[in-house]
Amino acid sequence: MAWKTQPAPTESAPLRDGDSELVQRAQEGDDGALHDLVDQYADGLFRLAFSLVGNAPDAEDVVQETFLGAFRRLRGFEGRSSVKTWLTRILVRQAARHHRRRSVRRTVPLDVEGRESGAGVETGPTTAEDVTMRMDVEEALGALSTDHREVVVLREMQGMSYAEIAEVLDLPAGTVESRLFRARQHLKELLKGYMP
Amino acid sequence: MKTRDEGQRSLCPHLPQVSAYHDGALEPSAAQALHEHMTRCADCAGELARLRRLSGLLADVPVPAMRPGAMVRMHRAVAATRQRVVVMRLARVLSAAAATILVVCTAWLWVSAQSGQPESWGISSWEAVAVGSIDDTDAEALLAQWIVEDLSRENAHE
Numbered sequence: 001m002a003w004k005t006q007p008a009p010t011e012s013a014p015l016r017d018g019d020s021e022l023v024q025r026a027q028e029g030d031d032g033a034l035h036d037l038v039d040q041y042a043d044g045l046f047r048l049a050f051s052l053v054g055n056a057p058d059a060e061d062v063v064q065e066t067f068l069g070a071f072r073r074l075r076g077f078e079g080r081s082s083v084k085t086w087l088t089r090i091l092v093r094q095a096a097r098h099h100r101r102r103s104v105r106r107t108v109p110l111d112v113e114g115r116e117s118g119a120g121v122e123t124g125p126t127t128a129e130d131v132t133m134r135m136d137v138e139e140a141l142g143a144l145s146t147d148h149r150e151v152v153v154l155r156e157m158q159g160m161s162y163a164e165i166a167e168v169l170d171l172p173a174g175t176v177e178s179r180l181f182r183a184r185q186h187l188k189e190l191l192k193g194y195m196p
Numbered sequence: 197m198k199t200r201d202e203g204q205r206s207l208c209p210h211l212p213q214v215s216a217y218h219d220g221a222l223e224p225s226a227a228q229a230l231h232e233h234m235t236r237c238a239d240c241a242g243e244l245a246r247l248r249r250l251s252g253l254l255a256d257v258p259v260p261a262m263r264p265g266a267m268v269r270m271h272r273a274v275a276a277t278r279q280r281v282v283v284m285r286l287a288r289v290l291s292a293a294a295a296t297i298l299v300v301c302t303a304w305l306w307v308s309a310q311s312g313q314p315e316s317w318g319i320s321s322w323e324a325v326a327v328g329s330i331d332d333t334d335a336e337a338l339l340a341q342w343i344v345e346d347l348s349r350e351n352a353h354e
Binding site (some may be wrong): 047158162188 | 245252254259260270273275278281
């Protein structure tokens with residue numbers, strides 16, 4: 001397959017110059033830099049975590065664990081990837097670990113908890129059809145395997161390129177493409193009532 | 197019912213590429229070729245339409261905001277973890293220093309023992325007297341002296 005050598009244009013925020021400086025300050029023991037990193041990345045990481053785990057309380061826990069895990073290993077960050085990619089990689093692992101723990105604990109579908117949490121949703125649906133459709137999409141997303149949900153969320157909701165997803169998940173780009181293809185096939189099957 | 201041939205015909209070999217095309221991940225030449233192919237292939241064109249619909253559905257998935265207080269809790273947790281890290285680092289430094297001192301002292305004692313310096317490390321003279329063996333004759337003399345002194349004190353009281 002003919003691959004682009006450059007990452008596709010994405011909606012993800014580019015690495016700001018100050019990011020590496022913040023991490024460097026944090027590595028040198030500047031506590032303020034740690035809190036600045038939290039302020040800067042918490043919202044974006046929360047959106048990703050919510051898409052992966054399906055409810056706000058668990059997403060907040062995953063984000064918190066992500067920061068704590070990152071800061072414990074701060075000296076290991078060498079700047080080979082962007083701060084965003086580094087944090088995203090940790091978050092995806094934390095979310096997968098969380099999902100495994102929860103799967104063992106109970107078998108409540110992801111969407112049910114999401115609705116029960118009652119967290120403030122940014123854009124409210126306007127019709128009953130919209131509500132049903134969104135619930136069905138959330139349910140379909142929750143029905144995917146962890147591997148498939150990760151690639152779908154990173155591509156469709158985070159707007160990452162295949163190269164970025166490959167870096168985050170530590171996979172070859174070809175695997176990302178094939179996994180994304182299979183995940184979408186599954187999603188289309190689950191949502192066939194909404195397909196043209 | 198579809199025959200096997202009909203079923204196979206419905207699966208265009210270019211179908212998997214449509215996903216990468218949809219994501220803008222193909223080289224321009226490959227993307228152009230697939231674009232032209234899709235004008236003739238209903239399967240691939242339909243696949244692209246479904247992928248676009250799917251992306252639209254996923255883009256509409258509502259994302260809530262973090263609950264009030266979540267950021268405060270996160271900052272507190274980070275501060276607490278930072279303190280723990282500092283304490284642990286200090287503990288590691290102190291442990292290393294203690295281990296170093298222990299190793300150095302052990303080595304010093306071992307070297308001293310090997311180099312025949314026990315005289316300088318021998319027990320003090322008063323300890324030698326205290327724990328040293330007393331000649332039997334001396335012991336009898338001391339005992340007799342003690343008895344005499346004791347009797348003298350009693351007589352003095354009377």
